[in-house]
Amino acid sequence: MKKITLLLALIFSTTIYSQDSCSSPQAITSGLYTVTAIDGTEGVTLMCTGGQNATNAEWFTYTPSNNYAVTVTTDLTINAGGDTRFHVYTGTCGALVCHSGDDDGGSGFLSLASFNVLAGTTYYIVFDNRWESDGFDFQLTEAPYVEPLVSFVSTPIASTGTYRNCVVDMNGDFLDDVVAISETNININFQQASGGFTVQNFTTTNADFLPSWSIAAGDIDDNGYNDLMYGAGSGVTFMKANNDGTGYLETSGPEYVFSQRTNFVDINNDGHLDAFVCHDVGPNQFYLNDGNGNLSHNQGGLGDSPSGGNYASLWTDYDNDGDVDLFISKCNGGGASASARYNQLHQNDGFGNFTDVSVAAGLYDPIQTWSSAWGDFDNDGWMDIFVGASTFVDGAHKLMHNNQDGTFTDITSGSGIDTFTDTGIEHITHDFNNDGYLDIFSAGNKILINNQDLTFTEIDVYFSVGAVGDLNNDGFLDVFNSNGNWYRNEGNSNNWIKINTQGDVNNPSGSNLNGIGARVEVQSALGTQIREVRSGDGFRHMSSLTTHFGLGSDTAITQIKVTWPSGLVDVLVNPAINTTITLAEGATLSVDEFTNKDIIVYPNPSKEEIFVKNHNLTDTKVIIHNMNGQRVFNFKKEKNSINIKNLQTGIYILTLQQGNKLYQHKIIKE
Amino acid sequence: MKNIPTLKLIILYFLTVLLSCSNDESSEYYTPSVSPVNYNLEAFPYNTLSDYNLFEGDLQNQKPVLGVIPYKPISTLFTDYAKKKRFLWMPNNTSANFVSDYEILDLPVGTILVKTFYYNNVLPSNTTRLIETRLLIKKPSGWIFSEYVWNEDQTEAFLDTTGSTVNIEWLEEGVSKSTNYRIPSESECRTCHKIGNVPFPIGVKPQNLNSDYPYPQEGAINQLQKLIIEGYLNPVDYSNVNTVVDWKDLSKPLQLRARSYLDINCAHCHSDDSHCSYRPIRLSFHDTETSEANLGICVVPDEDVNSTLTHVISPGRSERSVLSYRMNSTEESTKMPLIGRNLVDDQAISLINDWIDELTQTCE
DSSP, X not given: OOSEEEHHHHXXXXXXOOOSSTTSOEEEOSEEEEEEXXXXXXXXXXXXXXXXXXXXXXXXXEOOSSOEEEEEEOOOGGGTTOBOOEEEEEEETTEEEEEEEESSOSSTBOOEEEEEEOTTOOEEEEEEOSSOOEXXXXXXXXXXXXXXXXXXXXXXXXXXXXXXXXXXXXXXSSSOEEEEEETTXXXXXXXXXXXXXXXXXXXXXOOSSOXXXXXXXXXXXXXXXXXXXXXXXXXXXXXXXXXXXXXXXXXXOOSOOOEEEEEEEOTTOSSSOEEEEEESSSSOEEEEEOSSSOEEEEEXXXXXXXXXXXEEEEEEOTTOSSSOEEEEEEOOOSGGGOGGGSOEEEEEOSSSOEEEOHHHHTOOOOOOEEEEEEEOTTOSSSOEEEEEESOSTTOOOEEEEEOSSSOEEEOOTTSSSTTOOOOOSOOEEEOSSOSSSOEEEOSTTEEEEEOSSSOEEEEEOSSOOOEEEOSSSSSSOEEEOTTSEEEEEOOOSOEEEEEEEEOOTTSTTOOOTTOTTOEEEEEETTEEEEEEXXXXXXXXXXXXXXXXXXXXXOOOEEEEEEEOTTSOEEEEESOOSSSEEEEETTTTOBHHHHHTTOXXXXXXXXXXXXXXXXXXXXXOXXXXXXXXXXXXXXXXXXXXXXEOTTSOSEEEEEEEEETTEEEEEEEEEO | OTTSOHHHHHHHHHHHHHHHHHOGGGGGGOOOSSOOOOOOGGGOSOSBSGGGOOEESXXXXXXXXXXXXXXXXXXXXXXXXXXXXXXXXXXXXXXXBOOOTTSOOBOOTTOEEEEEEEEEEETTTTEEEEEEEEEXXXXXXXEEEEEEEEOTTSSOEXXXXXXXXXXXXXXXXXXXXXXXXXXXXXXXXXXXXXXXXXXXXXXXXXXXXXXXXXXXXXXXEEHHHHHHHTTSBOOOOOTTOOOOOOTTOTTSOHHHHHHHHHHHHHTTTSSTTSTTTTSSOOOSTTTTTTOHHHHTBTOXXXXXXXXXXXXXXXXXXXXXXXXXXXXXXXXXXTOSSSSSOSSOOHHHHHHHHHHHHHOOOOOO
């Protein structure tokens, strides 16, 4: 009776076992067991619960004969006051994989975890001495197996760096890579087309500022290699990839900013990515791109609370008018006087001029918010919002439905959001179970699975929000978080499609190379789903720039429609499913067909009105860019003419798009 | 002198003039009766520190002129081991009122609070280096932050409210240390120095000043008494002020030392109407007197900083306590205090951990 006594042994009078190591575990079945002390010589180095390694452990194996939902617990009266921790692994010794585990899920510091097991698989259940080496009892119970709504398997990946908060394609092959940052290093696990990763380290200059608060990625110089922005407590650093992706050049702004969320986004709609940074203690700041990847600092006009309180910026077209608007999740101490804690919605007029419409929209909430999740939760073609509370002192989480008229209605009550009580700083939305409806990954290690009717079901996934992408290219979204673990989505039978957007940087009126700001729409039997290409959502992380759609059991897509920041619209009819499509801006459009029709634009130059001969404008999209590539909106389309009296004098590029036909012509406004 | 009625002042003035005129020899004993501080409230803030005439002789010696009174809170804020000299000054014939033990003195318009941050034994030559001098000036509209950054020559400090970073290496008790010392911008000053988004001083509370200070002339006397003598504080009985302890004083009870440390290092944000008021803890000496919840004992954190942390303070388990974890961190997004330090205050960590580990409460 070295250390463990099967309580059953009292009845059956058996058993002497050793459970000192992975190679000499004690096989158990359902029942109650006693560990007399944790002194097994093989400790644990693979953490399934977070935290640090432990020097000693007790090793058990459990091989069920049927599929079960199993509960392992030390939360027993006899253990009151104790402090336990355990891990559940699959795999083989030396190549274990986390399956479950718990530290403090029971009362006090006791542990409790429920997880699914499959018949014939061997599970290692390992109690370690991280907190105490004292003996304790534990119980394993079996309940009927329930198909999980979503499940992940934790997989270590050789990602080394202080800041492990970024999953995005870094080398232009449209496969998500894993990025980790240190003071003088960018560590990238490049995903291989054949599966797995190839690690490469890029030495950098000693970064003035580190991504301690957030990171964003985007290709500011359109060279095919994404650049990075590190958001730190007293400034930002840009690391610009060179033209062959072999190195990064640091630019650190001298400007002080207490960074929170950072983004790359084309703020002034000129086809070039700009950079935005939320300021905790002052008005927000942004850097405008001159078109050659040179960034100039600006402050003012994009959330100017003198005391800041800007925690997360989220760029979304909430009013479906074709430009990106700005929502700022805000948080600010100071009691009743802390006006800077009210969330803000800034409406874009198309020129990069933003108007605060928070009150009119119904989003002027005092909730202490570090981030919010914007997505179309009911597939009606309009972005809704989950407002994520970091504490309930000034209001709880809210689910706001887009009324399609610039306002939102609170539909929290009865949605399952009202009973969700975990608080936190990260709130993001993705379709994790590929059922065609957006879920919400939020606080307390919970994913709120969309029940497809604007209600949600809480699922505990036992890990916190991280950077999201598809790390094995299987069409199911995985998570990489600061534990350095890849939480691989185990998937299901649902169908999917992924779409990469590639802006036309050779066209002066084209979009940025990443297509950031594009609206992607997928139509299938279950309805129409929308996504936006965003650099920087949630609070801290950078997630994939590839748009991902679950299709449920739909086996076909009617069409994919991409509305680019430039205004052009590409439509791809009847594409294949369960694959990734890379769509280049204008790829589905044809200039030739349109020009055959002898369109004449006159008079040119013009002061007030230009007429379009031989073409009816009713079903035609009219897009006008100035010669800087900036899209302008202050004109009015009539039946067969365009009123340009409000345009500033100058030369413009007029684009007419009807279906997949395109016409471009220079016009001069006098 | 300020409480002396005007008539007496006038007589004294004439006497002084008479004496100084009648006897040249005695002029070395002459002391000006009015503080020579260059007081022009509308012109504040000046472009240089010397413009104020707060100090006599070499500016870098920080020898205060008449009316500029040195002081020191009983427990002090940790800022990467920087040493500090603090002074206060009030305009002629103005004085402060006592409000309560734990609130700052009601200081008159024109008050200047001065705090110089410096290091001794700066490498490579073991020199003293003054980094910055912060002035909090009370204008009719409220307090303003005036930040002065010292030049290389240590001859002058210039107004600069944009913030900057200085790398500094020095010997701390014989051990070499270095930090990227942060000189705050105005918005960083405001982050800590505010109540309800209105700028405010932090240290000048009776609870922090009710202790002896070694003044050059009087010797060691109570700081509140000194302010009363100077006419800077209207007479008040301070004998019952609920006073913090010096957290480094090992003879004092652990909890009292911990509460005193948390007050001066954390309470400016963790109080009602302050920067982090939306978090549940309240760490001022006053707020922690009777409430364990205010200290964070058994309080479940709002934010999941690390999965092993169960409570803000987990009694008996410093390793499981967010407070200890954050104090022990140098990572920008987890460290506490949020600004003002890059290094860990090891001595304070020991105190806080010892205190937490002795707590015996059982959390629900």
